[in-house]
Amino acid sequence: MAIQQQTDQIDPVTLSVINNAFVNVCREMGTAMMRTSYSPIFNEGLDFSCMMFNTRGDLIGQAEFCPTMLGSCQYAMKWMLDEVGLEAFQPGDVYIHNDPYRGQNHMPEHLVVKAVFHEGEIWGFVGNVAHVGEIGGMAPGSFAADGTEVYQEGLRLPPLKIIDRGEYVKDIWRVVLANHRTPKTSWGDYHAMIGSLNVAEARVHELLEKYGAETLTAAADQLLDYSERFMRAEIAEMPDGVYYAQDLMEDDGVTNRPYWMRLRLTIRGDEAICDWTDSDDQAKGPINATFVVTAAACYSGFLHVVSNDIPINSGAYRPIRLVTRPGSLMNVKHPGPSVGGNTETHPHIQNVVTRALAGAVPERVSAAEGASSCNFLFGGFHPEYGDYYTNYHIEGSGWGGTIDHDGSNVLCPNNGNCRNTPVEILETKYPFIVEEYRLRPDSAGAGRWRGGLASSRVFRVTAPEITVNALFDRTKTQGPGIFGGLPGASSGIYIQRPGDDQFHRFSEVFGTVSDSKFTRVAVTEGDRIRLESAGGGGYGDPAERPRELIEEDLRQGFITPEAAREFYGYEPETASEEQA
Amino acid sequence: MAQWRENDAQWYEEKMLFCTTSGRMIARLFLAEEIDGRTRIFATPEDLELYKDYVLVERGEDYRPPENIGDTYADLMVK
Numbered sequence: 327m328a329i330q331q332q333t334d335q336i337d338p339v340t341l342s343v344i345n346n347a348f349v350n351v352c353r354e355m356g357t358a359m360m361r362t363s364y365s366p367i368f369n370e371g372l373d374f375s376c377m378m379f380n381t382r383g384d385l386i387g388q389a390e391f392c393p394t395m396l397g398s399c400q401y402a403m404k405w406m407l408d409e410v411g412l413e414a415f416q417p418g419d420v421y422i423h424n425d426p427y428r429g430q431n432h433m434p435e436h437l438v439v440k441a442v443f444h445e446g447e448i449w450g451f452v453g454n455v456a457h458v459g460e461i462g463g464m465a466p467g468s469f470a471a472d473g474t475e476v477y478q479e480g481l482r483l484p485p486l487k488i489i490d491r492g493e494y495v496k497d498i499w500r501v502v503l504a505n506h507r508t509p510k511t512s513w514g515d516y517h518a519m520i521g522s523l524n525v526a527e528a529r530v531h532e533l534l535e536k537y538g539a540e541t542l543t544a545a546a547d548q549l550l551d552y553s554e555r556f557m558r559a560e561i562a563e564m565p566d567g568v569y570y571a572q573d574l575m576e577d578d579g580v581t582n583r584p585y586w587m588r589l590r591l592t593i594r595g596d597e598a599i600c601d602w603t604d605s606d607d608q609a610k611g612p613i614n615a616t617f618v619v620t621a622a623a624c625y626s627g628f629l630h631v632v633s634n635d636i637p638i639n640s641g642a643y644r645p646i647r648l649v650t651r652p653g654s655l656m657n658v659k660h661p662g663p664s665v666g667g668n669t670e671t672h673p674h675i676q677n678v679v680t681r682a683l684a685g686a687v688p689e690r691v692s693a694a695e696g697a698s699s700c701n702f703l704f705g706g707f708h709p710e711y712g713d714y715y716t717n718y719h720i721e722g723s724g725w726g727g728t729i730d731h732d733g734s735n736v737l738c739p740n741n742g743n744c745r746n747t748p749v750e751i752l753e754t755k756y757p758f759i760v761e762e763y764r765l766r767p768d769s770a771g772a773g774r775w776r777g778g779l780a781s782s783r784v785f786r787v788t789a790p791e792i793t794v795n796a797l798f799d800r801t802k803t804q805g806p807g808i809f810g811g812l813p814g815a816s817s818g819i820y821i822q823r824p825g826d827d828q829f830h831r832f833s834e835v836f837g838t839v840s841d842s843k844f845t846r847v848a849v850t851e852g853d854r855i856r857l858e859s860a861g862g863g864g865y866g867d868p869a870e871r872p873r874e875l876i877e878e879d880l881r882q883g884f885i886t887p888e889a890a891r892e893f894y895g896y897e898p899e900t901a902s903e904e905q906a
Numbered sequence: 907m908a909q910w911r912e913n914d915a916q917w918y919e920e921k922m923l924f925c926t927t928s929g930r931m932i933a934r935l936f937l938a939e940e941i942d943g944r945t946r947i948f949a950t951p952e953d954l955e956l957y958k959d960y961v962l963v964e965r966g967e968d969y970r971p972p973e974n975i976g977d978t979y980a981d982l983m984v985k
């Protein structure tokens with residue numbers, strides 16, 4: 327029976343229960359996605375997010391998924407409503423949308439949504455955004471790391487109806503799948519997305535039955551306002567002022583030059599203004615951020631330093647204002663490419679936001695993280711199974727040290743919140759042997775609290791030929807430390823050919839413009855590819871690191887004795903000193 | 907006086923409008939106001955307000971970063 331509570335304000339307990347119900351709807355959607363999808367980037371990497379929207383396109387429910395998707399999805403949803411109109415949605419319809427020039431992060435991320443009807447009216451929407459691992463374009467895996475236009479990055483979909491009142495819109499499906507290299511995998515992943523919408527729709531119907539539409543709508547509105555007030559209160563506690571930070575992308579895969587992002591952050595009362603107009607013009611290559619990537623990175627940067635108790639929804643984002651220049655690295659204009667803007671530039675942007683906030687709340691920030699997803703994509707005909715495959719592989723990097731903790735080791739960059747793929751899965755599905763997967767000693771930036779360690783992985787090719795693509799950053803730069811902390815180690819991707827005892831950069835062996843961003847390189851049986859992620863920066867003066875922590879790092883093999891001496895001035899006690 | 911207007915692009919056109927303040931692309935409705943003899947467009951009323959009390963005050967019209975702006979940032983950011 328519906329609980330009819332028609333007061334203006336819903337009591338805090340009920341509000342909290344409803345908020346948690348929204349979160350749980352999204353979590354259950356995620357479980358359905360994980361269990362039913364085909365590709366490892368879905369079911370192992372968890373590169374997806376599940377959410378709920380109101381009829382204005384505001385994010386009203388989410389769970390612990392990818393910050394980049396959760397920060398930007400409101401823009402994609404609002405665009406969809408503006409373009410197709412609320413009245414276009416019928417019961418059983420599913421719409422899809424991946425266009426970075428209509429409010430999406432980058433092309434691989436597809437938003438699917440379904441309206442939830444109650445008594446003949448749309449109450450709201452359930453949706454999810456997921457990284458579809460192959461969408462066509464110039465390179466297998468659709469990371470056109472040296473592309474110069476969005477059209478090289480795959481199939482661009484404006485908001486389109488793919489399910490019409492429960493029936494396939496077959497013409498659309500045929501066009502979409504004909505443009506993907508691995509249509510069967512796309513088919514499975516799309517159905518995992520759509521199936522999770524059905525799970526969520528059923529749960530929202532249960533909530534509507536229990537609370538009634540009016541109460542549920544009022545609760546969603548109140549939660550939006552509560553989150554806004556909460557975020558404003560958090561910002562109001564920060565000292566007013568103007569704070570500056572900058573960082574660079576080392577190259578764009580097309581031209582061998584750096585591109586700078588610069589933030590002038592103004593804290594003004596209970597509002598923050600993130601002004602990026604001093605950033606460089608947009609790159610020729612695919613490191614450009616779309617406006618929504620920049621927005622999501624700003625939101626995420628703030629969420630890292632404010633209370634964990636803020637319900638994350640569109641209301642929490644309202645006090646964070648954006649100023650960007652179209653045609654810049656922070657707001658790409660058509661037809662510029664942007665696939666790496668979401669994976670590589672996004673974590674850099676968030677690191678810059680954090681760095682600027684260090685001037686306001688130094689005790690709450692961390693040093694920079696590795697900030698590269700180390701995107702490694704490959705495709706070919708499987709020698710055993712015979713079919714064409716592609717895969718999108720990511721590596722974790724070291725996170726930055728904080729005021730009271732070392733940085734975490736080998737975590738997906740802060741934009742993704744994803745997982746690594748187990749070696750057993752990789753070796754079962756694809757023609758590689760993983761000969762090594764380990765933490766890299768001395769990769770953490772030294773500090774009172776050191777950064778997190780990076781990883782090293784060696785793949786050996788077991789097929790006659792595999793086409794590989796890479797989109798890394800931080801191979802020539804390092805994640806900076808803060809307050810005297812030192813930077814983490816750089817990342818890298820290297821190749822060793824049979825008969826050679828050395829690993830080399832891809833530019834040396836294959837003549838790629840960039841060592842870190844390239845496509846369509848053919849590697850052959852017996853080649854070894856080493857992926858090294860980047861380490862996190864240290865927080866505070868390394869000289870202040872307690873001796874017992876240095877010794878524990880030595881015991882664990884996290885640092886070598888040489889590095890302990892060089893960066894911490896550590897000398898082991900001699901036997902006579904120990905006796906004394 | 908600001909007025910709401912609609913993007914008149916046809917469905918087959920690639921006509922992109924950007925908010926003067928945030929740079930966000932505008933799908934359909936936007937707010938237009940004559941400022942210093944030029945029509946400026948905004949995604950939201952809050953963007954219009956921010957243009958007047960932040961962009962014009964701190965940056966001025968049609969701001970472009972100077973060549974050596976990176977040095978300024980290097981000096982001003984927390985080390």
